[in-house]
Amino acid sequence: MVKMVLGGAQMGPIQKADSREAVVARMMELMRQAHAQGVEFLVYPELCLTTFFPRWYAEDISEFDHYFETEMPNAATQPLFDLARECGMGFTFGYAELTPDGHHYNTSVIVDRAGEIVLTYRKTHLPGHAEYDPERTHQHLEKRYFEPGDTGFGVVRSDGMVMGMAICNDRRWPETFRVLGLQGVELVTIGYNTPSQNSQSGDEGLEKRLYHSELSVTAGAYQNSTYVASIAKAGTEDGHHLMGGSILVDPDGFVIARATTEEDELITAEMDTERCAFGKSTVFNFAAHRRIEHYGLIASQTGAKAPE
Amino acid sequence: MVKMVLGGAQMGPIQKADSREAVVARMMELMRQAHAQGVEFLVYPELCLTTFFPRWYAEDISEFDHYFETEMPNAATQPLFDLARECGMGFTFGYAELTPDGHHYNTSVIVDRAGEIVLTYRKTHLPGHAEYDPERTHQHLEKRYFEPGDTGFGVVRSDGMVMGMAICNDRRWPETFRVLGLQGVELVTIGYNTPSQNSQSGDEGLEKRLYHSELSVTAGAYQNSTYVASIAKAGTEDGHHLMGGSILVDPDGFVIARATTEEDELITAEMDTERCAFGKSTVFNFAAHRRIEHYGLIASQTGAKAPE
Numbered sequence: 001m002v003k004m005v006l007g008g009a010q011m012g013p014i015q016k017a018d019s020r021e022a023v024v025a026r027m028m029e030l031m032r033q034a035h036a037q038g039v040e041f042l043v044y045p046e047l048c049l050t051t052f053f054p055r056w057y058a059e060d061i062s063e064f065d066h067y068f069e070t071e072m073p074n075a076a077t078q079p080l081f082d083l084a085r086e087c088g089m090g091f092t093f094g095y096a097e098l099t100p101d102g103h104h105y106n107t108s109v110i111v112d113r114a115g116e117i118v119l120t121y122r123k124t125h126l127p128g129h130a131e132y133d134p135e136r137t138h139q140h141l142e143k144r145y146f147e148p149g150d151t152g153f154g155v156v157r158s159d160g161m162v163m164g165m166a167i168c169n170d171r172r173w174p175e176t177f178r179v180l181g182l183q184g185v186e187l188v189t190i191g192y193n194t195p196s197q198n199s200q201s202g203d204e205g206l207e208k209r210l211y212h213s214e215l216s217v218t219a220g221a222y223q224n225s226t227y228v229a230s231i232a233k234a235g236t237e238d239g240h241h242l243m244g245g246s247i248l249v250d251p252d253g254f255v256i257a258r259a260t261t262e263e264d265e266l267i268t269a270e271m272d273t274e275r276c277a278f279g280k281s282t283v284f285n286f287a288a289h290r291r292i293e294h295y296g297l298i299a300s301q302t303g304a305k306a307p308e
Numbered sequence: 309m310v311k312m313v314l315g316g317a318q319m320g321p322i323q324k325a326d327s328r329e330a331v332v333a334r335m336m337e338l339m340r341q342a343h344a345q346g347v348e349f350l351v352y353p354e355l356c357l358t359t360f361f362p363r364w365y366a367e368d369i370s371e372f373d374h375y376f377e378t379e380m381p382n383a384a385t386q387p388l389f390d391l392a393r394e395c396g397m398g399f400t401f402g403y404a405e406l407t408p409d410g411h412h413y414n415t416s417v418i419v420d421r422a423g424e425i426v427l428t429y430r431k432t433h434l435p436g437h438a439e440y441d442p443e444r445t446h447q448h449l450e451k452r453y454f455e456p457g458d459t460g461f462g463v464v465r466s467d468g469m470v471m472g473m474a475i476c477n478d479r480r481w482p483e484t485f486r487v488l489g490l491q492g493v494e495l496v497t498i499g500y501n502t503p504s505q506n507s508q509s510g511d512e513g514l515e516k517r518l519y520h521s522e523l524s525v526t527a528g529a530y531q532n533s534t535y536v537a538s539i540a541k542a543g544t545e546d547g548h549h550l551m552g553g554s555i556l557v558d559p560d561g562f563v564i565a566r567a568t569t570e571e572d573e574l575i576t577a578e579m580d581t582e583r584c585a586f587g588k589s590t591v592f593n594f595a596a597h598r599r600i601e602h603y604g605l606i607a608s609q610t611g612a613k614a615p616e
Contacts, residue, residue, distance in 0.1 A: 124599050125597055125599065126597075127591065127597070148599055152601075152602040153602060155615060157614070157615045157616070169591075172531060172591065172592075173531070173597075173598075174482030174486065174527070174531060175486070175598075175602075175603045175606060177482075178605075178606050179602065179603065179605050182605045182609055182611075182612050183612065183613065183614060183615065184612045184614025184615070198590075200590055201590075208560065211562075212530060212560075212561065215523070215527050215530055215561055216530070218527075219482070219524060219527035222524070223481070223482060223524065252516065252520075253523055254519075280612065282508055283435065283477075283480065284480075285611075286610060286611045287611025289433055289434075290433075290481075290610045291432050291433065291610075292607050292610050293460075294432050294460040294461060294483075295483045295487065295606055295607040297486075297490045298483060298487060298490070298603055298606050299603040299604050299606055299607040300607070301490055301600070302598045303598070304490050304491065304492045304588065304594045304595070305490070305491065305492065306463075306465070306470050306491060306492025307465045307470065307491065307492070308465070
């Protein structure tokens with residue numbers, strides 16, 4: 001059980017020209033603000049060391065390898081790890097990972113208060129497409145640059161609570177929250193880079209996309225009696241707009257902190273993991289109420305099959 | 309594909325003293341109103357022929373067998389089936405079912421425009437408890453009077469669309485919507501009897517319960533690109549208050565019709581199953597995006613197991 005201040009570090013845009021060192025300096029400034037406000041765990045967004053490069057097409061994907069990290073921490077991020085240890089603060093952030101054996105993942109890590117990486121997660125639900133699509137208003141080539149994650153949704157008990165991660169599009173899938181919920185998760189951290197316009201529908205702009213994001217996250221929190229931190233990289237990157245709308249959500253599914261800008265912005269809220277216990281022991285007492293004999297299709301059939 | 313007017317027939321309270329014939333007369337009045345407004349499919353609530361009897365304890369459960377139906381249609385409900393066929397209207401409603409071999413279920417049926425029962429569903433997620441619980445402000449003995457349903461979440465293609473059912477507490481479980489979504493559902497019908505106060509928490513009253521109900525239903529609609537009709541039996545039954553809040557929801561997760569009373573009340577909205585296609589073929593194209601290799605726990609582990 002832990003009672004503490006949770007922080008979300010929304011990041012404003014990162015331009016193509018921005019160095020990792022400049023970005024890490026911004027992250028450290030947010031961490032200092034968070035420390036001053038008593039934050040003990042801080043959540044940064046997805047792919048938060050660089051611009052959101054999957055919006056551009058490269059014939060040869062290795063042309064974009066410079067957006068990837070080959071080790072973590074590395075020279076650019078070590079100062080962030082050092083500052084966190086100094087502050088006694090745990091944190092999580094996302095980055096593009098290139099493994100020694102050549103695999104590309106959209107990855108996030110949880111770092112404990114002692115500065116150790118205690119959990120690594122590789123994004124499961126890659127949105128978008130793998131080939132250039134002239135029908136779209138803009139490209140979203142995550143399926144080109146990344147492989148689907150091989151970690152699944154793990155959790156770690158660290159610094160007094162059970163934590164798990166999801167990344168961006170994962171939050172729209174209730175399977176994400178449920179697999180974490182079945183492992184007793186008390187805090188789900190999510191980072192995202194979400195274009196404010198659907199590339200395939202002029203009818204789906206900022207307002208609708210903010211609604212869908214919040215709907216998915218609040219439902220996931222309520223239905224698994226867990227805190228959730230859902231944190232954006234926001235604003236206009238190299239002419240492409242990303243939505244903000246970072247929120248912290250309590251185990252009842254209520255928003256308890258909300259970003260109001262599209263810039264670097266700290267949001268904070270008190271959390272108490274004891275508040276997860278009521279839901280987990282009553283309406284969402286899984287052992288008492290779930291009926292797995294009727295859930296088979298979920299884990300055995302990928303696509304939808306309608307009757308004739 | 310079908311474009312039509314969908315109706316939700318919220319029911320006000322049914323007292324212990326009310327006869328089935330009196331209730332069916334109210335249902336028929338709502339059906340006539342619906343027909344006058346061009347409704348082609350009408351959704352009634354859970355257990356809508358009697359008062360919500362699981363609020364009372366009976367030592368011998370057969371004392372309550374008089375609340376159950378042993379055949380459907382029967383003498384009391386035949387006039388409703390006849391009127392629907394006359395109107396060319398499909399409909400669904402819930403009732404307590406006692407089978408010839410002595411099983412008790414919380415059941416609903418879909419009846420097509422020709423007056424035939426084309427799908428039967430027996431409630432999967434029974435809430436509450438099986439024994440008298442003096443700790444609660446009121447009893448919720450569904451686990452005493454009913455067995456968990458043996459049907460699972462099936463769908464039927466009928467009158468031009470793919471339909472499936474859920475009952476009350478089922479709506480809080482994303483597994484419900486996903487199993488239906490994996491069968492291409494375009495309309496999920498839900499009936500409920502939900503006490504406006506949590507029997508185990510003074511902190512959870514009407515406002516919070518309406519929020520949780522709507523949150524679960526709108527998320528289920530969005531995440532499966534389906535219409536949902538979620539229809540209450542509402543008001544004060546024999547001194548016990550049930551919440552209202554009946555809604556019709558579109559495949560984007562937006563509420564398109566909402567009841568404003570706790571009485572018999574018809575709500576209607578245009579629906580067009582073609583609107584389900586966009587989500588089902590893009591962000592929720594299950595075949596393209598789902599990763600069942602990471603969903604195993606959902607169908608293999610009933611209760612939550614947190615790490616040490």
